Amino acid sequence: AQTVTQSQPEMSVQEAETVTLSCTYDTSESDYYLFWYKQPPSRQMILVIRQEAYKQQNATENRFSVNFQKAAKSFSLKISDSQLGDAAMYFCAYRSPSVGSGTYKYIFGTGTRLKVLA
């Protein structure tokens, strides 16, 4: 079974600085999807960034980028120029490929609480 591990329960970053959130996962599948979701106090999960495992290029969305190391099964999120609005819980998630896996559920890590200091 696939698992997702986030080993940093809480992180802090100074406004305008850069922070990296860690995520590792375990799977025997060769193709899959990885995600970072943000959950602010409103509880609504917001997709931050998505990575397809077959793509070697790391995904980037404005100030958010990932470092995807497939062999190491590592998927870290880098937030540049941190803003107060980035403060939230961040969840790493794994999803099996569309074909052959038999299930389409997302598997989430336990989350990292990011604090942004003014």
Next chain:
Amino acid sequence: GAGVSQSPSNKVTEKGKDVELRCDPISGHTALYWYRQRLGQGLEFLIYFQGNSAPDKSGLPSDRFSAERTGESVSTLTIQRTQQEDSAVYLCASSLDVLNTEAFFGQGTRLTVV
């Protein structure tokens, strides 16, 4: 609708009572997911629907939990004989279909069993 809508936003119930939680997915989304989030923890998968069928209900914790979906739209998660350990936020998400990996989440229902 514009987004995934869940109701009620908050629910307090007495131990032993039944509760129904509702999820209205984005219009046209055929895939629908239910997750449970206990305080300070990650999201636990409960069940997902493709259309009105539920190919994977492996996350339902006990036979007190059930879910249904009708008309490829609204889904209801029912918890019978609620227990204190059922207290959590129940999150619903939908996607265009199971092949589309972008899932949109609702704001959840916070269930408190007293």
